[in-house]
Amino acid sequence: MNELLEQLGINWSLFLWQAINFFVILIVLTFFVYKPLIKVIKERSQKIKEGLEKAEQAGIRLKEVDNIAKGKIKEAEAESINIIKNTEEKSKILERELQKKNEEKQVQLQKELQDQLKKQLEENKKLVLSQAGELVKKAIIKTVELKPEAIDDALIKKAVSEINEV
C-alpha cells in the first residue's frame, strides 16, 4: 500500500499543504468576497423593494390627489356658476335700484325745475307789475294829456285789477 502511494506521489505532508491552502483560501474568500457581496446584494434588493413599494404608494397617492383635484375643480366650477348667478341677480337688483333712483332724481329735478320756473315767473310778474303802472301812466298822459294827477290813480288801480284778474 505504501509503495502504491509512493508510486502515485501521495505524501501526507504535501496533502496537508494542499488542505491548509484550501482552508486559507476558503477563509479569505468568505470574509473578503462572499459575505460582503451577499450583504450588498441583500441591501440592494431591500432598497429596490422599498423603492418599488414607495413608487406604488406614490402612484396610489397621486391617484387620490388627482381625485381630490377633480373634486375641487368640480366644486370650484359649481361655486363659480353660483357666483355668476348671484352676481347677475345682484346686478339686476342694482340696475333696478339705479333706474328707480334715476327716475326719482328725474322727478325731483323736474319738480325743482318747475318750482324754479314758477319762481321766475312770479318774479317776472312782479317786475311787469312794478313797471306796468309807470307804463300805463305814460300812455294815458300821452293819450289824454289832461290833468294826469286827477285821473291817474283811478286808472292805475283799474289797470292793476284787470291785470290781476288775468
Add this chain to the structure above:
Amino acid sequence: MEEISLRAQELFHIGGFYITNAILLTLVAGFVLIVFSVVIRSKVKIIPGKLQGTVEMGLESLLGLMESVLGSMEKAEKYLPLVATIFIFILVSNLLGIFPGVGSLTFYNGSEHVPLFRSPASDLNFTLAFAVISVIVTNIIGMTSVGVFKHLGKYLNFKNPITFFIGILEIISEIAKIISLTFRLFGNVFAGEVLLTIIFFLAPYFIPLPFLFLEIFVGLIQAFIFAMITLVSISLHTAEHEH
C-alpha cells in the same frame, strides 16, 4: 520531449517540508485569489462597477443553482463558501496550469532540471486533499443539520441485518466518493497535460491551439463537476431521512 512524471517533482525544502512544482503553482493560485479578494473587497459598493457586477452575476447564478438543489436560499447562502471556493480554486488552478511557462520553465533542484510549475490538479495530493475535505466537511454539515447520532446512524445501524448492511454500503460509498473525486479530476487534468506535452512536441505551432481551448473547457467542466458533487452530497446529508 520532456519526461512525463506521474508525481509532482520536488523543488526545494523549507524546514521539514519539501515544496513541489504543483505546490508552487497552488501557492501562486492562492496568491492570485487573495489579491482578487482584496481588490473585490475594496471595490464593493451598493452601485456595482464592472468587476463587482461580473462577480455578483457569477455568485447569483451559483446561488440560484444551489437554491434549486438545496431547496432554500438560506441553505444556499450558508453552504456557498464551501461550494464556491472548491469551484473557484480548482478552476483557477486548472487555468493557471495551461498558462505559458507552466511545464516549460525549468528549475535545477540539485540533481536534475524539473519544471518550475505543474498544474495543481495533476498532483494527486491536491485532488485527494479536495476530495477528503469535500467528504469530511459534507459529513460534518450532515451531523450539524440532522444531528450527530442520526447522521452516524446512516453508517452504523444495528436495528436489523439489512440496515447494518446498508450502513456498510454507505461507508464504502463515501470512500468510493473520495477515490472517484480524486482520480476523476487528476485523470482529466493529467491526461490534458500529457496530451498538450505530446502535441507541443509533435507540432509546436498553431496545432496545439484547439487542444488548449479543449483544456480550458475541461478545466471549467471538472471544477464544476467537483463543486456539484459536493453540493449534491451536502443536499443528501442535510435531508431528513425516513426509515
